[in-house]
Amino acid sequence: MAADTDATLSSGFRLLHAAASAQASRTDALFLAMLLLCGTVAIVLLVLVVWFSLRYRRGRQVDRTPPREMKGIEVAWTVTPLLIFFGVFGWAARDYVTMADPPADALPVSVVARQWMWKLQHRNGRREINELHVPLGEPVVVTMTSQDVIHSFFIPAFRLKQDVLPGRYTRLWFTATQLGEFPLFCSEYCGSEHSQMTGRVVVLSPSDYGRWLASGPSEPGMAQYGFALFRQLGCSGCHDPRSTIHAPLLEGLYGRTVHLQDGRSLVADANYLRDSILVPAKDVVAGFAPVMPSFAGQVSEEDLQALIAYIQSTHARDATP
Amino acid sequence: MTTDALPASYLEDGMSLRSWLTTTDHKRIAILYALSITAFFFVGGAAATIIRMELATPAGDLVSNDAYNKLFTAHGVIMVWLFLIPSIPSVLGNFLLPLMLGARDLAFPRLNLLSWYLYLAGGLITLEALLLGGVDTGWTFYTPYSTMFSNTYVVLTLVGVFVTGFSSILTGLNFIVTIHTLRAPAMGWFKLPLFAWAMYATSLILVLATPVLAITTLLVAAERLFQIGIFDPAYGGDPLLFQHLFWFYSHPAVYIMVLPAMGVVSEIIPCFARRPVFGYDTMAYAILAIASVGFLVWGHHMFVSGQSLAASMTFSLLSFLVAIPSAIKVFNWTATLYKGSIRFDAPMLYALGFVGLFTIGGLTGLFLASLSLDVHLTDTYFVVAHFHYIMVGGSVMAYFGGLHFWWPKATGRMYPEVWARIAAVLVFIGFNLTFFPQFILGVEGMPRRYHAYPPQFQVLNLFSSTGAGVLAIGYLMPLVYFAWSMGRGKAAGDNPFGAQGLEWQARSPPPTHNFDAPPVVPARVYDYQADEPLPEAAP
Amino acid sequence: MSSATLAHPSVDEKQEPGTGKLGMWVFLASELLFFGGLFVAYLYGRTHFPGGWAEASRRTDVLLGTVNTAVLLTSSAAVALAVACEEDAQARRWTARLLSLTAALGIVFLLLKCLEWHDEWREHLVPGPDFALHAAGAQQFFALYFLMTGLHGVHMICGIAALGLLARGRSRGRAWAGARELEVAALYWHFVDAVWIFLYPLLYLVDRHG
C-alpha cells in the first residue's frame, strides 16, 4: 500500500481528500472496498428493478406463469450478506484497534478544547492556538480534554476524529505521511461558533520541526489569544469595522489621544483600555452613547492582558474589512 | 355520491366542529392527525429551506450563527417528533388498521383521541418554545451543552417532546391491543397484511423505547433546573450516560420511522405488480427481527464519543446483524416484481423510489457500522445524507405513496394521476440532487451543523441547495392537487386499483362503522394473479 | 369461509374482555422502561461513587423507609383481596371498603414521605448551594433520591385517585366500577408497589453498617 494512495477518478476531481497519514491509507482501502461492494449490490438491484419493470409492464405479452417457491434463494441472500458482513466487520475492527493504542514512543501533545478554540501545548511547553505543528513520519499522540462542552478533534486528511469530553482525557494518535497544511475541524456541535472552531495541522520535516519547536516563544501569541477572546466575548459584535452598531474603532487605538464626551482628552494606554472594559461608562469617547455593557467579573486578569495585547497588535493598519 | 339506502360516510356523519374535535372514530382522528402533521411538515420544511439557502455560500451571511443553530434544531425536532414518527402510524395506521383487521374501531377509541390531543399539546408547546426564541442544542440535546451552556428554551422544548412522546406510547399501546384482540375471527397472524405487521412491530418499539426518551428529557430538565449532577462532570456525572439513554431510544426511533414505510411499500408493490409478495412469512419475520435487533445497536452512534473499545466492537457487530433483515426485505420487494404485470401509477412510483433510495440509505449505513470508516465519516455530511436517504428517501416517499394509494378509500375521489406522477418524479430527482452530493461532502470531511464552511465545499453545497428547491416544489404539488381532488376529483369506486385487503371491501369513503356487511377474509393474503386482466375501473 | 363475525367494540371497551387488562400490562411495560432509565442512572452513580453514596444513604431515615414499605406492601395485599372479593358473590360487599383502605394506606404513605422530605430539607440534604455533605457523589445520590421518590409519589397520587374513584363508584354500584376496571386499577397499584420494593433497598439500605 503506497503511503499516499489517492483515489483520483479523473485528474482534477478528487473523490477522496488527500490521504496524509498512515491510518488514512488503511481507511481509504476499506472505503474503496466497501464502495465497490455496495456499489455492485446497488447497481445489480437497480438493473433488476428496471429490467423487471420494463419486461413485465402491463399490456406486454410475456410469459407470466407464477414461478415456484424458491426457498434456496432466500437462504442464499441471507447467508451471503452475513458472511460478507463478518468479513467487513473484522477488517474495520482490526484498523480500529490499531487506532486505539498509540505506540509508546509517540510524541505527546496535550490539547485543551474550550468554547470555540483549541489550545495546544507541546512537550517543551511551546503552546499554540488553533494550530498544531507535527514532524513528518513520527507518531504523535494527542491527549485531549475539554473545559466546557463536548468538542471533537477532526482532521479529515488523516481520516481521524476523537470526541473531547470535559472531566476526562481522550486520545488520538497518527503518523503524518505528507508534508503540508491540513484543515482541523471541531465536528461535535458545541455552540454558537462551532463552525469557527477550526484550525490547521502543519506537517514539517523532522529538522524543520525541531527548529520550530525550539525557536518560538513558549507563550502562545498573547495577541492571538486576545483576538480569540475579542470575538468570543462579543466585542467584535460592536467594535468590528463591519459591525452595524455605532462603536469606536479599536484599530491602532493604543497610544493615540482620545477625546472624551466630557471634553477631556487622554492617551489610550493599557489602563484606559482596562478601565474601558471593566467600567465603560467612566471615559465615554466623544460622539458615542455609553451603551457598552461592563465585563467586570467576566474577564480574568489573564484575559485582560490578552485583549490589551491584541489591541496593541492592531497598530494603525487601515481598517479594511 | 353514496346511495341514500346506505348510511352516510364517516366524512358526512356530522360536520360540526364539535363532532370533529370530540370524535372517537379512528378514521376522523386519522384525518385530524393528517392535517396537524402536514402543518408541522411545512414548518420544519421552511427551516430546512432557510438552512439550505444559508449553506449555498461558504460564509455564514444569510442568518447569524445562533439563528442557524436554532434553525437546524427546529428542523430536527419538528421533523423527527412532530412529523416522521406520527406520520405513517398515526395517519395511515389509525385509518387503515381497523379496516384491515375487519374491526369497527381500535381497542380504545377514547384513548386514541387523547393521543391526538397530547400530540397537539406537545406540538404547540414545542412551537411556543420556537416562537419565544428557539432552542440551539440540536435535536440530540447532547449534554453538557444542553444542560449547562445553552441559554435557550431547552426545558420548554423538552416538555413538548415529553408530551408528544407520551402520545406515541398511547398510540402504540392502542395498536398492540387492537391487533391482538380485534382481528376478524378468520384472520390468523399469518393472514395479516404486512402493513399490519409493520404497525405491530412499530408499536412494540413505540411502547418499549419512548419511555426511555421521556425519562431522559426529565433528567436533562432536572439537571438544567436543579444541577442534579447526573450529566455534569463537575459533580461526577457522565455526558456519555446521556448518550446511552438518548440513543437507546433514538436508534429504535429510526426503526419507528422506517418500519411503517416498509409496511406501506409491501402493500403497494404487490398490488401494482399483480403478484403476491415474495416470501410473505420471511417478510413478516424480517419486520419483527428489525424491531427486536434494533434495540441492540444504539452504540454505533458513539464510536468516537469516548465509548470503550469492547463496547464499540460489540455494537458494530450487532449493527451489521440488523442490516440483514433490511437487506432481505429489499431483495423480496425486487423479487415480487418478477413475472408481474406492472403498472406505474403514482403509488408505485413512490414505492419503487423507496426501494431504490432505501437501498442506498441501508448500504451507506454499512459504511457507518464499520468501525474504522465511522471514525472518519461520523459527524460529517455523510451521516446527514445517510439518515436523510432513509428518512426522507424512505419514510416520506412511502408516506406519500400510501397517501396516494389509500386516498380514494379515504375520500371516495381519485387524485389527478398525471400530476401525481410528475410530483413523484420531481421528488425523486430533487431528493437525489439534494442529498447525494452530501455523501461526497461527508467523505471530504465537511462536518455537520456548520454555519459557515471552507470554500472548497461550496460547489457540492450549491448542488444540494438547488436540489432542495426542486424537492420543495415536489412536496408542494400534492398539497395542491389533493385539495383540488377533494372538490372535483373523479369518483373512485370501492377498489380503483383492484387491491387485496379487507379495507377495499368497505365503501369509499367507508361509513363510520366501517363495514356494512362483515368482510370476507381471503384464504391467501396478497392473492394477486399477474396474468388475469385488471378491472377497468382505473383510468 | 365462515363470514367473519364483526367484532363490535361498542364505545367503551366493555365488549372485549381481555383488552383492558392487556392494555394495562402493555402500559406497565412502558412504565417499567420509564423507571428503568432512572435505575440505570442510579447504577451508574452507585458503581462510580460507592463511598459518597454509602455516606449519603446513611443520612436517609431508614425507620420511616421501612414503615413506608410495610404500609405499601399491606396496601398491595388489600387491593389484591379487594379484587378477590369482587369475584365472590358473598364477599362483594367488602370490595368498596378494601379499596378505601388501600387508598387510605396510600395517603399514609405519602404523608410519611412528605414528613421524611421535610426532615431532609431541614437537614440541608436537598441538592443545592448549601448542601450538607461534601463526599463525591453525595449530592448526586440525593438528587436521584428526590427524583425517584418524587416520580414514584406522582404515580402514587394517580393510583390513590383511581382507587378512590373506584371505591366511591363501587359503593354506589356504578356500571363503570365493575370487576374488570377494578382489576386494571389493581394491576397499576401493584406495579407502583413493585417499583417501591426496588427503591427501598436501593435508597435506604445502601450501607447501614459503615
Added chain:
Amino acid sequence: MAEECAASTRFARERRTIAWAWIALLLLMLTSLGSAYAKLGPWNMVAGLVIAGIKAGIVAWLFMRLREAGVLIRLAAVAGLGAWCILLVLSGVDYATRTLTPTDVQRPQQLPPAHGAASQPR
C-alpha cells in the same frame, strides 16, 4: 349450589394465598433490612436487589395474577423486563470496559456571558 361452594372455596383459597404472600413480603422486607447491617461489601447491593426481586416476583406472580394469566400477558411483562435488561447490559459493557482517565474539570474563568441576554430563559 355446587358452583357457589366451588366459588367460596376458590375465594377461601385466594384469601389464604394473599395472606401468606403478604406475610412473606413483610418477612423478606425485614431480612433485606437485616442484610444491610451485615458487612457484606459489594454483596450488600446484590442481596438487597435479590430480595427485592423475590418480593417483586411474589407481587407479580400472585397479586398481579401472572400465575393464571395467558401467555400474552406474561409476554408483555417479559418484554418490558427484557428491553430494560438490554439497556442495562449493553451500556454496562461500556462502563465495565472503559479505561477512565479522569481529570478535574478545568473550569474556565467564567461562563461565557450570554451576550447581555437580560433574562436567562430556562
